Amino acid sequence: MNTAPPDRGLADVLQGRQFEAAVIGASAGAVSALLEILPGLPPDVPVPVVVVVHMLRGRSSQLADLFASRLDVRVVEAEDKQDVAPGAVYFAPADYHLSVENDATFSLSNEPLHIFSRPAIDFAMQSAADAYGPALVGILLTGASHDGAEGLAAIGAAGGLTVVQDPQQAQSPVMPGAALKLRQPDLILPLKDIRALLAMLKS
Secondary structure, eight states: OBSSOOHHHHHHHHTTOOOSEEEEEEOTTHHHHHHHHGGGSOTTOSSOEEEEEOOOTTOOOOHHHHHHTTOSSEEEEOOTTOBOOSSEEEEOOTTSEEEEOTTSBEEEEOOOOBTTBSSOHHHHHHHHHHHHGGGEEEEEOOOSSSTTHHHHHHHHHTTOEEEEEOGGGSSSOHHHHHHHHHSOOSEEEOHHHHHHHHHHOOO
């Protein structure tokens, strides 16, 4: 386990590994954290980046519009049956659980709330772990919920790369702290290093 390696350390961690997707989960403090890490993505990012953020029920999500104007990569709100393709950032829509099927398509459902949330980070991460196995990167950021801890643990159990934002630097440390208690991640990083890691991913 590494706590905050420089770029050379990140390169060592990634050496020889190829990835097919990345899933990012966040809650309280999500927008500011994502604005620090996602602008580092190249326009031709070689893997799809799936982002699940907790939202207040009854409100539509403006996240795709917000980030589309700030990123060089294509940004869309995920749709049911849509292909999960490289070169894009996909945001989970409001009030639907987002899952990744084994054929690399999205599935939306309105199953009951999970840890008071829909979309739930666990749903997306656990399904993506089943779909991609060791070719998946899971990243859990700031948040005031335990959602995402089990999902990140599932990614780790499947052989994927697991990353947790340093709780001491998170706006809300509950979510990253819950992940650390459940399963030790591969990396515990500040946002600047998570941004660097995303920019270094190879398919």
